Amino acid sequence: MRCRANPDAYFAEGVKPAGARALCSGCGYLRACREFALARPGLVGVWGGTTWGERGRMRRAAVVERGPPAGGVKAGVSLVRVGFGDRESR
Template sequence: MEPLPCRADPDAYFRSGTRPAGARLLCAGCGYLEACAAYGIGDARLAGVWGGLTEGERRALRRRATAA
């Protein structure tokens, strides 16, 4: 089994200003995408790309969840 891309090049996932399309490309094809996204959404302190979502996208999802 190949190492996860985020483990091989973690710096790519923590650049500030990552755009949504770039985040999705970084995580494309990862078998842990959903679990990683859930983890990233669940911890507001996390920076960078988690589960193909940028910090801004995760923040928006948290806001929507609390509003519902």
């Protein structure tokens, strides 16, 4: 995991989406990391190849498409497939 070797790159202010994807490309933990971050809206920085803003859009898109889950957006909903694809396969 490159994020452990250089954490400052992942939590710098203003990381662009393309930079986030580049930082995480090829990581075997990409999907798990993204799911972890999607379930925790307060996390900042790059997680699972996404920026904080991208994750917010993914959460909102999931709510619009499926409706809010019974326990709120954090209630175990997998948001990876909602319009943003699985970047592991690219």
